[in-house]
Amino acid sequence: MSEESYMIRRPTAEETARLTVLSGCSGGGKSSLLKELARRGHAVRPEPGRQIVREQTLIDGPGLPWKDLSCFVDLCLSRATHFHATAVAEARRTIFDRSVVDAVAALERAGLAVAGHHRRIVERLRYARTVFLVPPWQELFEQDGERQHDFGVAVAEYEHLLTAYPAAGYDVEIVPKGPLAERADFIEARLA
Known part of the structure; x- marks a missing residue:
């Protein structure tokens, strides 16, 4: 990608319509769903937060959500801006694992x-109007080195996103629980 083609700017309405967000409950199956959508040929972008946690852990940096949440959020916003640009x-249509709204939330x-x-980035880096949220699903939820919070915290995060996205000007569509292929079919049908 040339330097000229990589410009940080507000996208046009046509460009914004191609930028789809998949968000929702931590541990609700987003990563598996994105892998399935990528397998089907969709461009995807990974969750900035998981990347930042890996990098900050590698260097014993301060930008971890359990060390310095403000630093972590700023790093996530920087990464999300890069993914957006x-x-x-x-x-082409791209499906994002979370967006700048999640970080500010x-x-x-x-x-x-x-x-x-923080408010300006939510206002200026826009995505397609409809945002897909995966609901809490305890049977899928697992803690790990990057996801140290418990299921209750994940549910609270999801409940906040249910209001944060509409407050930022987005419509929310809940991805139903079910087999992975059916969840991917649901998103593809809505994007068609």
Whole structure:
């Protein structure tokens, strides 16, 4: 990708319509669903937070949600901005594992200050109007080195996202629980 094709800017309405967000409950099956959609030929972008946790763990950095949530969110927003810009430059439908709304919502849930630049990124980096949310699904939920919170915290996160996305100007569509192929079929049918 040339330097010229990678420009950080507000996308046009046509470009925004190609940028689909899959969000929702942590541990609700988003990663598996994205892998299935990628297998079917869709462009996908991974969750910024998991990447940041891996990188910060590698360097024993401060940008971990359980060490410094504000630092973690800023790193996630930077990564999400990069993913957004590269997807706009590719000019094809791209499905994102979370968005800038998720990162800012984490600050809100924690009762931390949401700075002006946090609000501006939600306002300026837009995605397709309909956002897909996976609901809490205890049977799928697993803690690991990157997901150290429990299921109750994941449910609270999901409940906050149910209001955060509409407050940011998005329509929410819940992905029904079910076999992976059916969940992928559901999203593809809505995108058709």
